Amino acid sequence: MTAPLLRIEAVEAAYQSSIVALHGVSLDVRPGEIHALLGANGTGKSTTLKAVSNLLPAERGQVTAGRIVFDGHDTGRTSPADLLRLGLVQVLEGRHCFRSLTVEENLLTGALGRDARRSEIAGDLARVYAIFPKLKDRCGTLAGLSSGGEQQMTAIGRALMSRPRLLVLDEPSMGLAPLVVRDIFEQLRRLNREEGLSILVAEQNSTVALQYADRATVLDAGVAVLGGDAQTLRQRADIQAFYFGEGVASSALVDEVAVASPHEGA
Template structure:
């Protein structure tokens, strides 16, 4: 199985002075779900913005290291070009066009790839099959639906771009446990049935490790641990960290 995304020892900063990342390395193989774990402020969002080349919009820059998606040097391509190549990100915060209907939000995700009506209709059916609740709300303003439905809409809009790699930043944030399970089960089904690769940044380690194949842990802007999610689920130091009983991870085992 080949690497679809390779992040190699990236260092990043904001405004040339604020160091955000100091050595993050991640691999996402084709058809794999990778969870990026870490506490608030560990550097998860900065890493994902670097992956989609969104840092310059926030006066940020990758200072060293490399990010390669499907053979492309990410830093040499605009975010729009990366989306057309199949790297699509869902930002933290359930971003929707709240004055538009759910279906109008979804259709907006297909506009950048120049799809015809027939293709858009097929993709809409696919999104509605993935998130049935959206079909019932398709004519409702996105500002009037629940937080969980807004997150489904944001993910559905990304799916309309036909991603090869879907990058999600804290998709569980602020949602009820049952809604979180519904969303992650849908993502797992897309991975299993369609071969969609996913990179998911999560502070909720329990749900992330339940659905991921591989997990990478970052702390203070650097990778401290990587390995199969099934093995990391049983590690006491990870449980302790997320329960607030410890401030650092044991690195006795080598990172993968």
């Protein structure tokens, strides 16, 4: 089987050298798949994604054990800027935009991290507008004056301008109307199916994430407690109770859903 594009191996992480956030988390993302990272607020999803992009040091955090490998590169030994050039591009939680720049200016900043001709950038911009037509209509609007959905589309569009091979998304549905969420996920799935874009998405909204993902991993208190095929997880009525931390999963659930391992899919 094809080697994973991203492999997280028994990773532990802490903030300020004392607040442990991850306990031996392992998962992999295969080329051309959508992998959902599920869990309630505070379970370690954002920490995992920041560890993937080597962004923890900026928040006084660090990976204290294990390793993360993206396409053969140890992310802990690779700068965030170099990871972006290699094709690992993250959209942080919170719809981060340059509020004083227009929507189009925000999109263009996504091409600054790579060497590209003006014609290539123009083509990428046209592609983003084809994916999110609303952005073309609002291209001259200040990002800070656009709606929450438009800001999220801008943040994702800016990431696409970097030509990612692995797009890492942190809570893209947060605070958005259901129709907007559906539109964003439909476009992400189309990019995945038609262009082979690999996606790792962290979500509290398990219903949406499992609808579009190929596989999923569930975090609870910084531990990867369940993992496997998204359709299998989606069909379990009792996954919701476990997912929201209302109790320990039944032995039947553990038996039927493969526990995530560092060698899954190898």
